[in-house]
Amino acid sequence: MENQDKNHTDEPIPKNHFTPNSRYFTILVYALAFVLGAILIYIFIGHFNVTLRLIGQIAHLLSPFITGAFIAFVLYPLVHLLYRDVFTKRFKMAVRPAKMLSILVSYLLAIGIITVLLVFIIPQIYESLSDLTQLLPVWYNNAVAFLEQFEETHTALSFIDYNVLNEKIYSALPKIVDYLTGIMTNILPVIVSASMAIVKGVLNFVIAIIVSVYMISDHKIIFYHFKRLMYTIMPKQTADTTRSILRESGNIFSSFIIGKAIDSLIIGIICFVCTTIFRFPYAVLLSVIVGITNIIPYFGPYMGGVIGGVVILIVSPVKVIFWAILILIIQQFDGLYLGPKILGEKTGLRPLWVIFSITVGGSLFGVVGMFLGVPCVAVLSYILNLAIEHFLKKKNIYITPYDNTDEM
Template sequence: MSVNEHKSGKEKRNVFETNSKYFTICIYSLFVIITGSILVYCILNWSKTQKTIANLFRTLSPFFIGFFIAYILNPIVKKLDNLLGKLFNESKLRLSLRHTLSILLSYFIALGLVSIIMIYIVPQFGASFQDLTDRFPDMYNAAYDFLNGIQERYPNLDVAFIRDKINDLRSPLVDFGTNIVTNAFPLLFNISMSIVKTLINIILAIVISAYILIDKELLIRNAKRLVYAFLPKDTANYFCSTASKCNAIFSGFIFGKLLDSLIIGMICFVLMSILKLPYAVLLSTIVGITNMIPYFGPFIGAVPGVIIYLLLDPIQAIVFAILIFILQQFDGLYLGPKILGESTGLKPIWVIFAITIGDAYFGVLGMFLGVPIVAVLAFLLNEFMNRKLKKKGIHM
């Protein structure tokens, strides 16, 4: 056999040998085709896709709630772990035992807060709502008299729109009461089923959150292994570092704002009690919860109280409005900066933008979470631009 025939035979054999480059291209192409087909099918059958996603989220809701509980309790666990480490050295209290005790103590603290809310605050809520319900006819008549007085003083002012809204409000309230009486048994059955399902999900979520806290280090380690397995080392280092900073921004705002709102709610309750304003527990709780919304929260929380007090005693409405204004100034100028500092790094215009977009698409929850989410996105965009400018040798 000649040399040329030998080479020709070798080349023919190489045609059928595997080529890693083309194999990788084929795998990526197949992945893109399959992913694209799934996306097209989901878009064309959007109603079915929505139901499937809703069922998936409903099924996985205990895991989401469990992760949320673990995320909220994690800072408390860290603080307790550090405290126990200072009180007991490693020879007296092993690291694993110390971590377990920290988790148990954090759950006891959370259970204590929930117990206080259920024992002291919820009954006050019920009493306040009952009192407001009893006073509703008088408040309704007072509102009508108030509008009639305005109409007499200012004949050119049209208050029919407000009067119609009050009538529209009264009708649903009457219908709601009638429906409760006529449909009492089905309503109680549905409520009972919902309560049982909710309790099961809550218990399951608490168990899941406990496992997350116990295996936190292992979960983080496995997540890092996954990142380093699929990304180059430098890229993986940058990814983990950026993720850690994003978590610091998000958690710093969430926990800082929760603490800030708790303090504001407690101060509001104390001041309302000193001023002998009624419904102190109910309204101070509303003020504390809405205070978690930056800028607009205190004013949103003030509206229910001002409306109630206007119908009961206009002087009390003025006192309450002044109290909320003073609290807002104290929070904005002193307490908020002390607790939050520069946790988000956002300018006021971006905070307002985040609140507006969050409210438009996700309601009250979007108004609260919109700020830290936009802060994280702004940080990621800034990091991306810095890397691009650094590659180009531009320093700005």
């Protein structure tokens, strides 16, 4: 009997019997994923317009949640600051009421800032633009008279073609006047249509506010479920690396956006105080221009200075020189002290890469691209640096860090 059992167990396995192999199964999964990805890329490229339209429809459908996530992303640092340093540490409140009060105060502050912008600043900007539109014909006539007098008194300058110069001026300045006049005459219909759009989208905005409140309140639960899903799909080491990258990317974006907004707000206030003290015309309009353009690194301050200089040139050409000096002082203060104090080295980018990100982002997505190009390139630089360090470590190669000195 023992011999029969022994002979039975020693029978060879048939050749057509399937033996599971985890290695081949993994290869099969990766092959299927590659084929599926190639098909999706082909569909995306081959039907690009349809894909963009589909993405637009999905984004429109999810717009309340996308807007709510952006609001939560912007307001969470303020909520966390109030919760940690004010209501918990200073007032010794319990967790739940401290959280509720932190969210409430943060949203009230945000609504207050928006109300100030709508009620006080925008009407003054409109009034300034109306005054400039009325002053443009006078400035135009003075400029033409000055050029005619210059031509009469400097006929010996043969290298200047006055006919071409006059033709350019006579054709350009009326177009500018008509363009600005058209803006001012059409601004009320634009405001009405925008108001109707706001009324139509008020439901989505209310939903976005509610979504943002729940995202801030339940962010730990959301991160917990996302973490579970990520570790379910990915290997542990990959999930750990992904979490680290996402955390650092979020820190880069939030630090840059919030820090740059605070920096630009302070610069706008300083500009308003200085323009009011030195009696520059249209102090509110100039301060808003400087504050908004200051959001764009490097090029923004110069853009704001040039636009403000054109506005002052129309009203008081003599003050343009003092305006240039004022802008130079403010921007030096921002670049040497205020900016580094608020932003520090959040992006970790050298000036060359900052200029590259602004140029490429601006050419692709306009002003928004110029602003968001810096943190996007900073995130890509961070991920690329991690990949390079990983492959160098696998090859057992160590490269001495560069000496950050001014020596050649």
